[in-house]
Amino acid sequence: xxxxxxxRTGLTDYAAQxxxxxxxxxxxxxxxxLDRPERKNPLTFAAYAELxxxxxxxxxxxxxxxVVLTGAGENFCSGGDVHEIIGPLTQLDMPxxxxxxxxxxxxxxxxxxxxxxxxxxxxxxxxxxxxxxxxASDIRxxxxxxxxxxxxxxxxxxxxxxxxxxxxxxxxxxxRAAELLYTGRSMDGEEGERWGxxxxxxxxxxxxxxxxAFAAQLAAGPTFAHGMTKKMLQQEWNMGVDEAIEAExxxxxxxxxxxxxxxxxxxxxxxQRPQFEGN
Numbered sequence: 001x002x003x004x005x006x007x008r009t010g011l012t013d014y015a016a017q018x019x020x021x022x023x024x025x026x027x028x029x030x031x032x033x034l035d036r037p038e039r040k041n042p043l044t045f046a047a048y049a050e051l052x053x054x055x056x057x058x059x060x061x062x063x064x065x066x067v068v069l070t071g072a073g074e075n076f077c078s079g080g081d082v083h084e085i086i087g088p089l090t091q092l093d094m095p096x097x098x099x100x101x102x103x104x105x106x107x108x109x110x111x112x113x114x115x116x117x118x119x120x121x122x123x124x125x126x127x128x129x130x131x132x133x134x135x136a137s138d139i140r141x142x143x144x145x146x147x148x149x150x151x152x153x154x155x156x157x158x159x160x161x162x163x164x165x166x167x168x169x170x171x172x173x174x175x176r177a178a179e180l181l182y183t184g185r186s187m188d189g190e191e192g193e194r195w196g197x198x199x200x201x202x203x204x205x206x207x208x209x210x211x212x213a214f215a216a217q218l219a220a221g222p223t224f225a226h227g228m229t230k231k232m233l234q235q236e237w238n239m240g241v242d243e244a245i246e247a248e249x250x251x252x253x254x255x256x257x258x259x260x261x262x263x264x265x266x267x268x269x270x271x272q273r274p275q276f277e278g279n
Contacts, residue, residue: 010061010062010063011023011030011058011061011063011064014054014057014061016032016050016054017046017050018044018046018047018050019032019033019034019035019047019050019051019054020032020033020034020035020072021033021054023063023064024212024216025063027065027066027212027215027216027219027220028063028064028065028066028219029064029065029066029067029068029212029215029216029219030058030061030064030066030067030068030116031067031068031069031070031208031212032051032054032067032068032069032070033070033071033072034047034069034070034071034072034076034077034130035071035072036072037071037072037073037074037075038073039078039081040071040073040075040077040078040124040125041071041072041073041075041076041077041078041130042077042078042079042080042081042082042084042085043077043079043080043081043085043129043130044081044084044085045084045085045100048103048104048107048129049103051107051110052103052106052107052110053110055107055110055111055113055114056110056113056114058114058115058116059113059114059115061116064116065116065218065219065220065223065278066116066117066118066119066215066216066218066219066223067114067116067117067118067119067215068118068119068120068121068208068211068212068215069118069119069120069121069133069134069137070120070121070122070123070208070211071122071123071124071130073124074123074124074204075123075124075125075126076120076121076122076123076124076125076126076130076133076134076146077125077126077127077128077129077130077133078125078127078128078130079127079128079129079130079131079151080128080129086155101161104129104161104162105162105163107133107136107162108132108136108162108163108167111133111136111137112136112234113234115223115226115227115230115231116223116226116227117138117139117215117218117226117230118136118137118138118139119137119138119139119140119141119211119212119214119215119218120133120134120137120139120140120141120211121141121142121207121208121210121211121212122134122140122141122142122143122146122148122189122198122207123142123143123145123146123204123207123208124143124145124146124147125146125147126142126146126147126148126149127147127148127149127151127186128149128150128151128152128161129161129162131148131149131150131151132150132161132162132163132164132167134148135164135167135168135171135197136162136163136167138230138233139199139211139214140192140197140198140199141198141199141200141201141202141207141210141211141214142189142192142193142198142200142201142202142207143189143201143202143203143204143207144188144189144190144201145188145189145204146188146189146192146198147186147187147188148186148187148188148192148197149180149184149185149186149187150164150168150180150181150184151184152164152181152184153181153182153183153184154184159180159181159182159184160181164177164181165177165181166237168180168181170237171196171197172195172196172197173195173196176195189201220276221276222255222258222260222261222264222276222278223276223278224255224258224260224278224279225255225258225260228251228254228255231251232244232247232248232251235247236248258279259277259279260274260276260277260278260279263275263276263277264276
């Protein structure tokens with residue numbers, strides 16, 4: 001999605017092999033689908049790597065303004081495939097294990113670094129690494145029947161996987177995060193919404209369409225500014241208040257140089273609705 005000079009190109013030339021990928025040219029929303037419904041959409045080594053590379057490449061995709069992440073069938077993602085990932089991991093040495101855990105963490109880094117907002121559409125099972133994918137998204141739509149579980153302790157592992165101990169407390173609070181990470185229990189959709197993990201609950205047959213509609217709403221907005229908002233949300237976790245205020249002053253001054261800012265002013269003066277173009 002970019003040439004040797006680093007120029008931005010489109011997503012249409014990207015051939016995904018291990019996840020479903022579609023792009024609505026009208027809304028400029030890309031939908032990524034974990035597509036192994038017969039197994040509740042588990043992740044494989046190849047799927048992890050492809051998702052990581054795809055989210056990295058989205059920084060150069062000028063035809064994608066927002067992303068929806070979902071699962072095929074009636075489930076989001078059951079985590080790492082027991083037979084294709086968990087079994088082989090028991091045979092690896094420490095360097096091999098560390099290479100794997102760093103690779104899965106790189107997927108989360110890529111999701112947080114890509115400038116487009118990511119909207120997760122969650123139904124059914126959302127477990128293990130699948131729960132992390134939902135957590136690493138910017139917005140989460142779900143159903144009442146969704147079941148989210150950070151179940152690492154149930155397989156003898158720590159809850160600190162793929163950034164969970166950093167991300168989850170910031171979304172739902174330290175005490176609630178600690179409970180989920182220590183116990184590995186399932187959180188249903190209504191509890192998830194009440195705790196602030198999910199932004200909205202939808203009917204099972206409507207969750208994907210509503211997530212895509214919200215993503216389209218974001219894609220129709222000032223997308224350069226949205227990218228700046230996402231970057232600040234990420235970077236300010238490690239800043240003091242004074243540093244954050246200065247960083248936001250600089251970020252906002254940059255956004256004031258965009259044509260979208262001019263478009264918004266001219267639309268206001270003309271008592272019209274602004275038509276943003278993302279530049």
